[in-house]
Amino acid sequence: MRLALQLLISHGRVARRMGLGPESRINILRNILTGLVRHERIETTTARADEVRFYAEKLIDYAKRGDTDEKAMKMASFWLTEKDLVPKLFKVLAPRFETQQKGYTRMVRLPARLNLDRAKMAVLEYKGNPFPHLSPIRKENELTLINQLLKAYREERSQFLAAKS
Amino acid sequence: MAACMKRLDRAMLSIRLLRNIQLHNERSLSTSLHRLALDGEQPSKFTPPVKPVIIDKTQSVASLRKFLSPEFVPPRQRTNPAKFSMERRDMVRRRKVLHIPEFYVGSILAVTMTDPHSAGKNNRFVGICIQRGGRGLGATFVLRNIIDNQGVEICYEMYSPRVQQIEVLKLEKRLDDNLMYLRDALPEYCTVDPDMKPHPFSTTGEVPVNKIKVKMLPKPWSKRWERPKFDVKGIRFDLCLSPEQMEHAQKWAQPWLEYDMLKEYDTSKLEEDIYTEIQQEAATK
DSSP states (O other): OOHHHHHHOOTTOOOOOOTTSHHHHHHHHHHHHHHHHHHSEEEEEHHHHHHHHHHHHHHHHHHHTOTTOHHHHHHHHHHOSSTTHHHHIIIIIHHHTSSOSSOOEEEEEOOOOSSTTOOOEEEEEETTOSSOOSSOOOOOOTTSHHHHHHHHHHHHHHHHHHHHO | OHHHHHHHHHHHHHHHHHHHHHHHHHHHHHHHHHHHHHHSSSOOOOOOOOOOOOOOOSSOGGGBOOOOOGGGSOOSOSSOHHHHHHHHHHHHHHHHHSOOOOOOTTOEEEEEEEOTTSTTSEEEEEEEEEEEEOOGGGOEEEEEEEETTEEEEEEEETTOTTEEEEEEEEOOEESOSOOGGGGGBOGGGTOOOTTOOOOOOOSBSOOOEEOOOBOBOSSOOSSOTTSTTTOOOSBOHHHHSOHHHHHHHGGGOOGGGGGOGGGOOOOHHHHHHHHHHHHHHHHOO
16 A cells, blocks of 8 residues: 555554654653652553553663663663662662562553543552552451361371371 | 807807707607507597695684574564474575575675576676565565666575575675665775676684775765664765764654664574574484
């Protein structure tokens, strides 16, 4: 088809468009990422949170290389507009995720904003942050009948194995 | 005066004698040969001595340059990797029949292709490689040469069955991956002698990089090569553009692009896997 038509139809295009243009998009994501590194839990629109998620995880991958690495330092100083967060990234966040390979962030959807725009909101956070959990943790009730029977079974089994050996 | 003349005369005489002796010897030699030949059957054809084949055993296989042709590495996409592995198998099968040498953009190649309309059924084209495109079996390379003051570019498909022979006459790299700007450069940079002899090159060590900076024809060009999106390093901009024009071109620069992690695609591990796969395929059968 004609090249001009190709620009108007976006079938199969995965890259999102945000703000005024590619530079604006990168600036928006940079600001959100800086806020995320500072506060470790932020609330934005779903689309922005989804975009920032990728960059947040890649930034951690670069930070894992260490602050002696030139490329890592350049990336960190570009993406973090507040320069006092660069040591925090390398000294706090990178060691926290040393054992993990991927999945440093968590995104949870929220009810829509109450403003006129009714925008879909989401919470984006780095795992291991000091705040209470976003979704309530389901604690198993130990006092139900089945759990009491299972507890007794497990105790008997461990006694039996200890006696056998 | 008279003395040197006498000496000259004696020298001339001795030379003439020697020459006569030589001629006499030759004549005698030739007649003897003729006699020998007449004794036997027909005169045997002159077979030149066998050229000694020098096998360089000082360098081991490990020191040979590891080269993976770029058309083996697929770009980032959502298709099933089985498609690429099947394609690679077909590419290795074709490479077993036709030797496709290692070459880069900027090397000088000679390609012979079958041509039903030419007298010898083959035609040969020599040119400088300006672009390597395509992935998989559809991989192409464009050769450029100037013949009779006319620029000629031919795009060859590497795995086409019409291609008979690909010869590398000069192996070298250039400062850029894409030399399309040679279309707007002075013709001297694209003229390649069709009867060029192949330059010897080593299979180990680094490929020589030709750091030449090309002089351009006056503007307008086919593309605005000074713009940062092309990232051309091999043009002498100081001769054809003013500093104001260079600054104006920098308005199209996108400095955030080098920090955009979404655009990065690290192929090193993929390349290693593909290299081992191809070596195994080539070793079988």
